[in-house]
Amino acid sequence: MANVIRIKRRNSSGAAGAPSSLQQAELAFNEADGQIYVGVGTGGAGGSATTIPSIGGTDWASKTYVTAAVAAVNVSSQLANYLTSATAASTYLTISSASSTYAPLASPGFSGSPTVPNQTAGDSSTKIANTSFVMTAVANLVASSPEALNTLNELAQALGNDASFSTTISNSIGGKLAKASNLSDLTDTSTARTNLGLSSMATQSSTNVNISGGSIDGVDLNGGSF
Numbered sequence: 001m002a003n004v005i006r007i008k009r010r011n012s013s014g015a016a017g018a019p020s021s022l023q024q025a026e027l028a029f030n031e032a033d034g035q036i037y038v039g040v041g042t043g044g045a046g047g048s049a050t051t052i053p054s055i056g057g058t059d060w061a062s063k064t065y066v067t068a069a070v071a072a073v074n075v076s077s078q079l080a081n082y083l084t085s086a087t088a089a090s091t092y093l094t095i096s097s098a099s100s101t102y103a104p105l106a107s108p109g110f111s112g113s114p115t116v117p118n119q120t121a122g123d124s125s126t127k128i129a130n131t132s133f134v135m136t137a138v139a140n141l142v143a144s145s146p147e148a149l150n151t152l153n154e155l156a157q158a159l160g161n162d163a164s165f166s167t168t169i170s171n172s173i174g175g176k177l178a179k180a181s182n183l184s185d186l187t188d189t190s191t192a193r194t195n196l197g198l199s200s201m202a203t204q205s206s207t208n209v210n211i212s213g214g215s216i217d218g219v220d221l222n223g224g225s226f
Contacts, residue, residue, distance in 0.1 A: 007036075018052040034058035 008019065008028035016032040022039030024047040029036050035057035039049025103109055116128045121136050123129075142150045149155055159165045177185055186192050193202050204210060 018054065022049045022052050023047065024049055028052075029057075 008022070008026065010019070010028070010030045010032060012031040014030070014032050016030060016035075018030070018035075018037045019028045022028055022037065024039055024041045026039040026049065027036060028038075035054040037052050038055050040051045040053060041047055041049040116130050118130055118132050119125075119127050121133070121140065123133075149158060160168075162168055177183065183192075193199065196202075201209075
């Protein structure tokens, strides 16, 4: 049969609390409050205990040791050394000051001069662009353009404010004679000769010129010799 060691016990019909006396290191269990007590003293083995604290049992957290520890720490007085109601209201954030001082996370509205990190040039994400980023982007767009052509308005004026400038220029170039065609691409040669004052003389062969009417002055006709 196994050996059994029993400690001093008070049944549940007795009074709660520690025994009135214990020996040094002697244990006792009180069924009335479910606590285990130990004798603590300085008399050595067999000496009488000077104190009998609870060291465990049911609902122990509310018993002697924890209660004594909390009392020793005195949390309230310690906090009072660091923070009072007055300093909290003037120094730290309150619910009322948060609603009037700080912007909400969703769709915040800022005032004053808030700053954000400067994004890398060319970043086309949804990050916030500060004034430095915008000015850099504008400077890169203008680059080394001449003073008279470095704004959109100046460029528009240079194009005659023509929204269809490309079509206008293409049509204008399309109506010009090609240099390499040497006038062979004229659509109305007769009118062109008239406009140039050439009349029909311009179409006669150089070896067979027919002149009718009018007069010729200063011409030396020489039949030659034989």
